[in-house]
Amino acid sequence: MNPALQVDVRHRLGGFALQAQFGSDGGLTALFGPSGSGKTSLVNIIGGLIRPEHGRVVVDGQVLLDTQAGIDLPSHRRRIGYVFQEARLFPHLTVRQNLLFGRWFAPRLAPATTELDAVLELLGIGHLLARRPAGLSGGEKQRVAIGRALLAKPRLLLMDEPLASLDEARKAEILPHIERLRDELHIPIIYVSHAVAEVARLATTLAVMEQGRVVVAGPGAEVMTRLDIAGLSGLREAGSVLEGEVLAHDPHYGLTTLRSRAGLLQVPGPPRSQGARLRVRILARDVMLSLGRPQGLSALNILAGTVAEIGEGDGRGAVTLRIDCGGAPLLSRVTAKSVAELGLVPGLGIHAIVKSVSVEAP
Amino acid sequence: MSGWLSPDEWVAVRLSLLVASTAMLVSLPFGIAIAWLLARGRFWGKSLLDAAVHLPLILPPVVTGYLLLLSFGRKGPIGAWLEAWFGVVLSFRWTGAVLASAIMGFPLLVRAIRLSIEAVDRKLEDAAGTLGAGPFQVFLVVTLPLCLPGILAGMILCFAKAMGEFGATITFVSNIPGETQTLPSAIYTFTQVPGGEAGAMRLTLISIALSVTALFASEALARRVSRRVAG
Secondary structure, eight states, rough: OSSSEEEEEEETTHHHHHHHHEEESSSSEEEEEOOOOOHHHHHHHHHTSSSOOOOOOOOEEEEEEETTTTTEEEEEHHHEEEESSSSOOTTTSSSHHHHTTGGOOOOOGOOOHHHHHHHHHHHTTTGGGGGGGGGGGGHHHHHHHHHHHTOOOOOOOEEESSSTTOOHHHHHHHHHHHHHHHHHHHHOEEEEEEEHHHHHHHHSSSEEEETTEEEEEEEHHHHTHHHHTTSSSSGOOOEEEEEEEEEEEEEETTTTEEEEETEEEESSOOOTTTTOOEHHHHHGGGEEESSOOOHHHHHHHHEEEEEEOOOOOOOSHHHHHHETTTEEEEEEEEHHHHHHHHTTTOOEEEEEEEEOEEEEOO | OOOTHHHHHHHHHHOOOOOOHHHHHHHHHHHHHHHHHHOOOOOTTTHHHHHHHHHHHHOHHHHHHHHHHHHHTTTTTHHHHHHHHHHHOOOOSHHHHHHHHHHHHHHHHHHHHHHHHHHHHHHHHHHHHHOOHHHHHHIIIIEEEEHHHHHHHHHHHHHHHHOOOOOHHHHHOOOTTTTTTTHHHHHHHHHHHHHHHHHHHHHHHHHHHHHHHHHHHHOOOOOOOOHHHOO
16 A cells, blocks of 8 residues: 655755655654754645655655655645644635635535535534624634535645634634544544644654754553653654543542553543543653652552663753553663662663653543 | 707707717726726736826826827728728817817726725635636636625716816817817807807806716715615
8 A cells, every 4th residue: 555645855945954754654643843844844845835855745645746756746736735823714705604614616526515514524613604704703603614624535644733712612622623634534643733733643653853964753551651752842842642441430539540562551641431542641740750669659559660761960969761561661860870770781670660641531 | 958958959958968978988998907907917018007097097188188189080090000901080070079078087997996896805716716617717706796886986986077178188179069069168168159158157066066976876886886885
């Protein structure tokens, strides 16, 4: 099978060199990096809004750009949906006309009524059809923009910080819809963000960018726990992401028991149905280490593992370690002194005490 | 009201309206095209084109009219060609008055449309492109509707300029009652004959009424359109 997406681009923008190479087999690929790292330029190149000096973009086996072969499809022939940071709805059209905008130009691809209904349901925007963009809230606008891109039947969906201009409540309103997009539609998505929480929650594949380069790319959970990445400016809040299945919920204490690769975890939160899958994020600074199994501690979650890697110190006395817990990586930040006193070396058996777990995705 | 104006005066009013609206409508497509080129185009000679469009605004109207006569008159290069190939004669015809007033109103038309095209958010055009709209389609369904208020403003300005155009018209097509005698020419004629004050005053009042009506109509229209465009 063709890879869903292959990108290889070299481009100079003023004094800034963009050099990026990554691929994806579908799902949601997060492009993560600090502002000014070239993420938006990269998606503009993929979408055909910027023409790079050298580059090749292949989506689903179709070559959209190959500067060497002289191929450069204009953006309106690429069939790449683009959700911009600001929704960019057409102010002179109603929500319905905005949603069906793509249909005017590709009657063959025109969505059937059932598809429109499915998108309206997926995004929860059915009640807005007759309204005009000016009367919508930021979150509503962004959902309409997502629907508009989907209804143009894209091969690939680009989302450039679609939540950046929204407040926390609006973000929380949209995130579940993006998760459903990822899980229910078979359209590869490239999602640009500089927010760790969004990336941790959404990414199937993660490409980290810094100063115009993709410094690392790979499966989301794996990349997020790599120590060399943890030090990057954007990911200062290093942590690891674990996925687990709900075994039981204790309503008395409000705790859910979760089975993950690293072992059983108890997480606080509202009742959850058995068998549901949850993603949790554990910050490195919330993980303590102990040589023996500790007794009489208030912490609920103690995971057994081995030291896999000891990172370099940050120069202020703290060291980040990667602990292998049954194959799942867990990051822990302790002092350099502790590493020395406990005699921590790679391969040593250890217990990780998790002080707090935050649930990233229901 | 027909008792109030003499038949000749009525003819002048009707002719003025005909000339001004034809001038406005005929120059509109060219005005939009040139405005788009000036707003969005990047080509050699853009500032020359800009200057050429604005020339009628700064030249004395009589000079413009004389240049028209030289080139579009029956012996002028363009005029002779038009007559030989299409049998079209502009000099001393009402169509010539249309040409003269259209050229005089053109800079105002282009200027208003150009400003409104420049004000259209390019990002919306990019978004339309990603949804499958080709460049011309983007122009038709996004750019054009969004600059409709500017286009209306330009049309009204062009119409008003054409209604009032005198110098270029009288130089190019003279002042022939029933053919090229528009309101300003008729007023001018009245002022040249003894006892013409009453006629001049009547036509002046009509001029004022027409201009004010056009202005209010355009304001109302523009308000409605921009409400729609802004959502």
